[in-house]
Amino acid sequence: MSAPEPVNSTAPPLRARNTVALETKFQAPAPVASQVTRAELCNALCNGMGQLVLVRAPAGFGKTTALVQARERLEREGVPTVWLTLDRADNDTSRFLSALDEAVHRLGLNDADAGRDAVQALAQADSPFALFLDEFESVHEAAVLGLVREIAEHLPRRGRLFIGSRNLPMLGLARLRVRGQLTEIEADRLRFSLEDTTAFFDQRRAQALNPDQLFRLHQKTEGWIAALWLASMALDRHENVADFVERFSGSDRAVADYLAEEVLARQPAPIRQFLLRTSLLRQLDASVCAALNPRTDCAALLEQLDADHLFLTPVAGEQRTWRYHSLFAGYLRAQLERERPDEVARLHLAASGWYESHERPVPAIDHAIEGGDFPHAMELLDANAEDFLEQGRMRLLGRWFHTLPAAQLRGHLRLQMIAVWAASFTRGPWEAMELLERSGVDRSEDPLLRAHADGMRPMLMAMQDRNDEALIAGRASLQRLPTGNHFADSTLLNAMAYISSVAGDPREALHLLDAARREQDGGSTFNRMYTESTEGLVDLQQGRLRQATARFRLAVDATHAVNYHHTHGNAWAGVLYTSALYEANQLAQADHLLNVYLPLARDVGLPDHMILSHAMRSRIAYIHGDVDVASHALTELEYLGNQRKLPRVVAAAKLERARLLMLQGHASAAHDELVRADDPTLWAREQQQRLLAHDIEYMALARLRWHVAHGDAATSLPLLDAQIETASRADRQRRLLVLRLLRALALQRSGDTPAAVAQVGVALQFASQEGFMRLVLDEGPAVGVLVQRYQALHDSGQSRDPLLGDYLQRLLQAFGPLPAETELPGDLPGGVLEPLTRKELRVLQLLVEGYSNNAMAEKLYVSDSTVRTHLRNINMKLGAHSRTQAVAIARRLGLLN
Secondary structure (H helix, E strand, O other): OOOOOEOOOOOOOHHHOOOHHHHHHHOOOOOOOOOOOOHHHHHHHHHOOOOEEEEEOOOOOOHHHHHHHHHHHHHHOOOOEEEEEOOHHHHOHHHHHHHHHHHHHHHOOOOOOOOOOHHHHHHOOOOOEEEEEEOHHHOOOHHHHHHHHHHHHOOOOOEEEEEEEOOOOOOOHHHHHHOOOEEEEOHHHHOOOHHHHHHHHHHHOOOOOOHHHHHHHHHHHOOOHHHHHHHHHHHOOOOOHHHHHHHOOOOOHHHHHHHHHHHHHOOOHHHHHHHHHHOOOOOEOHHHHHHHOOOOOHHHHHHHHHHOOOOEEEEOOOOOEEEEOHHHHHHHHHHHHHHOHHHHHHHHHHHHHHHHHOOOHHHHHHHHHHOOOHHHHHHHHHHHHHHHHHHOOHHHHHHHHHHOOHHHHOOOHHHHHHHHHHHHHHOOHHHHHHHHHHHOHHHOOOHHHHHHHHHHHHHHHHHOOOHHHHHHHHHHHHOOOOOOOHHHHHHHHHHHHHHHHHOOOHHHHHHHHHHHHHHHOOOOHHHHHHHHHHHHHHHHHOOOHHHHHHHHHHHHOOOOOOOOOOOOOEHHHHHHHHHHHHHOOOHHHHHHHHHHHHHHHHHHOOHHHHHHHHHHHHHHHHHOOOHHHHHHHHHHHHHHHHHOOOHHHHHHHHHHHHHHHHHOOOHHHHHHHHHHHOOHHHHHHHHOOOOHHHOOOOHHHHHHHHHHHHOOHHHHHHHHHHHHHHHHHOOOHHHHHHHHHHHHHHHHHOOOHHHHHHHHHHHHHHHHHHOOOHHHHOOOHHHHHHHHHHHHHHHHOOOOOHHHHHHHHHHHHHHOOOOOOOOOOOOOOOOOOOOOOHHHHHHHHHHHHOOOHHHHHHHHOOOHHHHHHHHHHHHHHHOOOOHHHHHHHHHHOOOOO
């Protein structure tokens, strides 16, 4: 069974919120009086060739200041801008997307009636804009990185994306660099020049250093802005400037620690105490600071620190809010641990209490855990965990339970069970099953806890690809319903509905889903998602694509307000909805959703979802001419299958690779891959089940596809007829559609073109009713030729079906140029007019394998125009008039391996 993996947050879009903490993410740091205007650097940022501007350097090099100045210049020039400061919470895909939605709204790019998501709105913008993402090093979640990469690769001509980061983000920068779409500003460009250093000290100090002292200080810091800033703070408190400059040495983190100590040690005791205590807070305002510093006028103190420029960065909002400079904050926290270790837990508890009193349980629990106050964290979890479970916030729960010591959970069986639920959907079913066995819930006298175990065990077995065992265990658990535990009972009914469907009993599955809906009684958004997704699977296998798509869309949005882009859901429903969009040939939206859901499905290890998402990623990449990415997706899938001991996943990767090799014309290599994938025991078991990943991609069908294309097509017809009969009896309409398309190809290659056209017509009439597109398109151009013939027959008939006619037209447009029967010349007098060069032969080989012009340019390290020149030369030398004809002539002449 595939299991749900919810995205972390269920919060509504940011526009609907009114919290200062989130509002401040959109406020750029306010400029300070001592800021040095760097016109040349600003010009490089604003007027560089690349639309993606990456400012990358270690902490303290002035990345944020440089970006702030670039933003101010763009706004003066009338370019709409928006600033977004990222933090580790933005690794929650849902939270990041909500913030991105708000950013696009502030740019004025997302028309409420346009039906576009944020990424699409940015890609389709026809007016200039600039989006700034600062502190990008906080982001490591693959889904979030995938979304930003998508934005970067599809920026419109007048759009700019500015990123500030301490490290090199995984955004496919090599491709953007080759295309000339990347401007890179690194530490060397950010360092202060001697003139910058002079200007800085002129603004920071009433009496400037003499030229020699400035030169020596600049030389020792190597222009590192943070070190210069810290030196200026220490100089304010040193009478002997010459002595300070003489003793100063180094330019690494140790310097920052030394200078920070110089500053901190000279502060009055009340201010020093305030700085240490508040270092645990990520944002500072008077109210939360007062919780950590009672009997202190925190508002006045914050204003004083701000006036003294003591490492505070102001953040605009509804009230005065600041944050510490990251270097200084890190030093303060370490100093607090060294000097007052006994206070850390109390301070975290005070912060936790403040957030708890303001009904913000998430930061309240975070502070309790960070402070090591695990009993209080357990109390807060005990009060809130079930609500988070019902909402499906499994990643959030998983993070907390993974941090809590195991000893804390002993004796708290209810929280142990919630920890097992969270582990199921974040760390995989194997670890969750181990936690379940260790918990001893089966021996509990509490019937509600035993109900959790009964509901979870069959689900975990199915997630491990043990569907037969899951069916037996689940039937035993069903006998004990109802238990009074609505969440566990509903999950069991949903799980058993899926398992029954896999076992080939869709009627029983629908009966169990109806029972699950009655059990939910509107309480669990998580289980509503589960129910709709599972019924959508039954619809899909029975060929009801439109109905399945609607259910998957509802499932994705079950834990959120309805939105146009459907990226706030969960991985289980998300992958299924993506597969429906892919089938409808909505490739851009499908690729966009894969950026969100493929990493989540991969991390949890759901076999069918891993197979589906990686296969879609590979196919979309191949369609776009990115053959390397297509191959990499399948290699990753095979690796994951081997790593997690899932032989079905490994075999599925090989089947899909064989299909890719066939599209590239590598018949022998494709046959070898099929031989490697042929595990008789595995495929015999698969034939007894209805697994979504193998509904239309299984060994027998893959072998038939190969024999129709490269073997004796006539001998495949009886085997196809037997498969068609079996699929028809089982009402597997999607499988039936593909088999009929293959039968049409077999008839055509056997010389019976009229029968082939008639057969493809039967398939297309069904496909048009439900909107199936990729099932037809993915069988290749040979099917396109038959579709073309059937369209001519349909259009010449007396009774034309307008819906079918429209479908055929859309299908042929999606196929693109099709090979013509007369494309190859009868002979080639004189052969090739001029031998192809080695580089032209390489371009020709890449063309055969499906690479686009852009992909060939990247692979050959040349420009797009150079590739086009090679293609023109190839056509001229071969006497060809199109890419298809050039490949055909090259094959005939034996120029290809």
